[in-house]
Amino acid sequence: MRVKICGITNLRDALHAVECGADALGFVFYNQSPRYITPKDAKHIIDLLPPFVERVGLFVDEGVETIETICRYTNISLAQIHFDVDEESLDVIDLKTLPVVRTRSPEDIHRFSDRYRLVDAYCETYGGSGKRLNLEWFEGVDCSKIILAGGLTPQNIAEVKKYGFYGVDVSSGVESVKGKKDPKKVEQFITYAKSL
Numbered sequence: 001m002r003v004k005i006c007g008i009t010n011l012r013d014a015l016h017a018v019e020c021g022a023d024a025l026g027f028v029f030y031n032q033s034p035r036y037i038t039p040k041d042a043k044h045i046i047d048l049l050p051p052f053v054e055r056v057g058l059f060v061d062e063g064v065e066t067i068e069t070i071c072r073y074t075n076i077s078l079a080q081i082h083f084d085v086d087e088e089s090l091d092v093i094d095l096k097t098l099p100v101v102r103t104r105s106p107e108d109i110h111r112f113s114d115r116y117r118l119v120d121a122y123c124e125t126y127g128g129s130g131k132r133l134n135l136e137w138f139e140g141v142d143c144s145k146i147i148l149a150g151g152l153t154p155q156n157i158a159e160v161k162k163y164g165f166y167g168v169d170v171s172s173g174v175e176s177v178k179g180k181k182d183p184k185k186v187e188q189f190i191t192y193a194k195s196l
């Protein structure tokens with residue numbers, strides 16, 4: 001199971017997550033978020049990461065040029081796209097992209113089904129809400145290209161085991177306060193997810 005720790009705002013949390021075995025770190029470039037990080041601060045952290053860690057940039061309502069410029073400057077390796085896009089618009093971005101499906105009903109899970117995608121619970125504000133998805137919606141679905149997000153915690157991560165997700169993504173479930181990770185929760189989450 002691959003694990004992404006999202007909403008990284010400081011070097012200490014980043015290095016601790018990597019030490020615990022995180023495969024990917026998420027940086028929120030959306031200035032309305034309590035987890036917002038400036039491109040300059042993200043670059044500082046990313047420059048100090050060891051090899052083999054995916055750096056994911058989260059974007060809400062940004063143009064292609066801004067996304068490409070920020071990713072190149074910071075050395076982000078994957079752009080996570082939170083606003084409504086179609087396949088063609090994704091292909092215009094000259095970077096590896098990960099569309100986010102904000103799910104209101106079981107049918108939504110099948111959007112972008114040929115691609116790797118992050119499936120999150122729908123909420124009015126964007127991301128990091130702690131809101132969970134109904135796991136029954138994934139019964140009988142090919143989850144091999146789905147990264148599951150939304151309300152995951154060290155306590156409930158074991159519930160996802162039987163679905164065969166490509167990976168899991170967590171933000172608020174491993175925080176002490178918004179924008180700051182709890183080292184123990186991060187360690188537990190990654191250990192439990194990797195044991196599934």
Ligand SMILES: O=C(O)c1ccccc1NCC(=O)[C@H](O)[C@H](O)COP(=O)(O)O
Nearest residue numbers: 006033126127128129130150151171172
């Ligand atoms: O985390 C944010 O504040 C955020 C802001 C804008 C767009 C996306 C954002 N986070 C999205 C994520 O990928 C979260 O990791 C995902 O929604 C899971 O969050 P949580 O339910 O808190 O684990």
